[in-house]
Amino acid sequence: MEEPTLRPLAGVEVVSLAVNLPGPLAAARLAELGAQVIKVEPPTGDPLAAAAPQWYEHLVASQQVVTLDVKQDADRAKLDELLATADLLITSMRPSALARLGLAQPQQRFPELSLIEIIGHADEPEVPGHDLNYQAVHGTLTPPHMPKVPIADMLGAERAVSTALAALVRRATTGAGQPYRVALEEAAARAGDAVRYRLMGDGAVLGGAFPGYGIYECADGHVALGAVEPHFFLGALAAFGADGTHEAFRKAFADQTIAELEIIAAREDLPLNGIRRNNGE
Helix, strand or coil: CCCCCCCCCCCCEEEECCCCCHHHHHHHHHHHCCCEEEEEECCCCCHHHHHCHHHHHHHHCCCEEEECCCCCHHHHHHHHHHHCCCCEEEECCCHHHHHHCCCCCHHHCCCCCEEEEEECCCCCCCCCCCHHHHHHCCCCCCCCCCCCCCHHHHHHHHHHHHHHHHHHHHHHHHCCCCEEEEEHHHHHHHHHHHHHCCCCCCCCHHHHHCCCEEEEEECCEEEEEECCCHHHHHHHHHHHCCCCCHHHHHHHHHCCCHHHHHHHHHHHCCCEEECCCCCCC
16 A cells, blocks of 8 residues: 655745746755645746747746736735735746845745745845756866756755754744745855865766776776775676776676676676766657
């Protein structure tokens, strides 16, 4: 018998004005946890819907999407109706734009409402930027290649979720909502710590220096070996007859297919997987 899906945020109301990626990701995660999410979009829609329509549809599947031109008085009043019962408001615009809408301190009108404001830079919130810019200054890019994952956006979204949960806990204690800011540049900085502190990156222990943690070519592609712990590394040496060097692993893998290597890994309880391309299908 399947256990019931946990919905710890059942009864929590969220209004999101955030478009593009971090805000919609955060709102979708809150919806997964049981919150009722109303996504308010401008008449032009969310740019994410044009850039990645399938991802957009996946994210909003459990949300109510409402189109409002909040610069117009009538629609602005409709937004206020939504905020009157909401617990959380998620935004991702510049602070000056938020202030023009009268939402910089929404708890002044809606005392129990907490604002989760997603911004770019903590110290200079009006400076424009996107995931690529934040990664650029924190060592997670390998030029001239474009990143395959929007690290700052995705980590920023999770930070927005944890901040939202903290806001709910705080309100349960004080009875009042508060404004909170989540900076994407800070999320990128924390991702960059892996490089900054020499855990990963060129020549670092998990950046290719340790033979047990690396990418190796095989007969029909490449495999990722993640034998970090001593017992996994020793197991890999025994399973593949290697002597613990990069070259020994290269030779051991060269003539075998991904499927063959994965069978060995499963049998010997080793962290090894074939590398597959994500074609968006």
